Every structure is written in C-alpha cells, then in structure tokens.
Amino acid sequence: MYKYLIVLNILCALLLSSVAHGQTCHYQDWHWNVKQKRVVELRNVVKDYAMLTPDEVDTQSGCSVCVEDQQVIRLSGLPEFSVCKRYAPMVRDALERLIGQGEKINSVIAYRVGRTRGDIDARGNRTGFSNHSYGVAIDINAGHNGLYENCPQFGAHCKLVHGGPWRPQHDPFSLHREGNIVKAFTHAGFKWGGEIQGKQKDFMHFSLTGY
Numbered sequence: 001m002y003k004y005l006i007v008l009n010i011l012c013a014l015l016l017s018s019v020a021h022g023q024t025c026h027y028q029d030w031h032w033n034v035k036q037k038r039v040v041e042l043r044n045v046v047k048d049y050a051m052l053t054p055d056e057v058d059t060q061s062g063c064s065v066c067v068e069d070q071q072v073i074r075l076s077g078l079p080e081f082s083v084c085k086r087y088a089p090m091v092r093d094a095l096e097r098l099i100g101q102g103e104k105i106n107s108v109i110a111y112r113v114g115r116t117r118g119d120i121d122a123r124g125n126r127t128g129f130s131n132h133s134y135g136v137a138i139d140i141n142a143g144h145n146g147l148y149e150n151c152p153q154f155g156a157h158c159k160l161v162h163g164g165p166w167r168p169q170h171d172p173f174s175l176h177r178e179g180n181i182v183k184a185f186t187h188a189g190f191k192w193g194g195e196i197q198g199k200q201k202d203f204m205h206f207s208l209t210g211y
C-alpha cells in the first residue's frame with residue numbers, strides 16, 4: 001500500500017509540474033532604440049499564458065514569444081538553436097538532409113526575441129516583435145549572407161548593415177536562388193529574404209512572410 005502511495009505521489013508531482021510548465025510563459029524582452037542604435041530595456045518576462053497579449057502570439061503560425069513554445073535543435077557541426085515547436089521537425093529534417101548532401105552550413109539562428117520592427121515610440125524604441133521573436137524565422141550563415149539596405153536590386157550601391165557580405169559567386173557559404181538550401185526552404189513554404197520586394201535584401205533570412 002505504501003509503495004502505491006509513493007507512486008501516486010510521484011505521478012501527482014509530475015502532473016502538477018507539467019501543468020504549471022504549460023501555464024507559465026518566459027521570455028527575454030528588449031527594444032531596439034533607433035536613436036541610440038542599441039538594445040534597451042532588456043528584461044525577463046514571466047507571465048501566465050492566459051495573460052499573453054495579441055502581439056505576443058504570431059497569428060499566422062500560432063507560435064508565441066514564450067521559450068516554452070520553442071524546441072532546441074542540435075545538429076552535428078552546428079551550434080544549437082531553437083525554433084517554434086510546430087516547425088521544428090521540418091526545419092531539423094531539412095537541415096539534416098542539406099548537411100548530408102554536403103551543403104555548407106556553419107550557423108543557424110531562429111528563435112531570438114526582440115522588438116526590432118514596427119512603430120517607434122517617443123523615446124525612439126521600436127515596439128513590434130520581429131518574426132524571430134516567435135521562432136518562425138531562420139537565419140542561415142549570417143556571416144556570409146548579409147542584410148542590405150538601399151537595395152531594391154542587388155548591386156554595389158547596396159549598403160551592408162548586418163552580417164557578412166553576400167558573394168554567391170565566390171563564397172560557398174553564401175546562399176543562392178538556385179541553390180539547394182533556398183529551394184528546400186521555399187518548397188516548405190518559407191520565403192527567402194534575398195527576394196524581398198522593396199529596399200531591403202536579407203540574404204540569411206527565411207520566414208513564412210519573407211520579412
């Protein structure tokens with residue numbers, strides 16, 4: 001009888017901890033300040049899932065800014081990264097296949113919370129979460145696939161503002177429109193930042209919307 005009570009106790013503890021885990025959301029919030037050009041107001045957020053605001057959940061994917069909605073992916077030869085659980089099997093399988101085919105991948109960053117887009121408040125802080133904040137955007141080989149501004153069409157006039165230079169003719173880590181990495185992710189429904197319409201080109205970046 002005593003043994004059964006112990007087992008029952010353990011089961012109850014497990015159940016309670018899993019419920020509590022599912023109800024609490026953790027993430028690290030910050031704003032990009034466009035005047036100071038740096039990260040400001042870094043803080044740890046802990047809140048009940050029921051209290052999440054609409055901007056803390058991506059309507060298109062259902063993924064949230066919470067660490068609890070993310071899954072860590074570990075692949076040989078790559079630093080670990082996290083991606084929204086819903087996309088984790090697809091992203092892991094695609095990258096495993098690409099690495100197996102000999103594609104050059106040395107860095108992947110997906111989940112990274114930050115308010116780097118949208119409206120700017122009176123203090124110069126960006127207020128909108130990036131797609132990376134929900135774990136639904138993926139940067140591949142950032143050091144070889146930069147983010148460029150003033151770049152409606154790629155050329156010498158484009159200004160590199162983040163990451164390393166994009167040199168698809170010379171650098172095997174630079175992504176290419178006809179390459180296997182871009183094809184694998186666009187087939188899976190992601191858009192490539194190298195084909196964004198407008199003044200930015202973000203060659204490292206894949207997301208469901210392209211931004």
Ligand SMILES: [Zn+2]
Nearest residue numbers: 137138139205
């Ligand atoms: Zn990105």
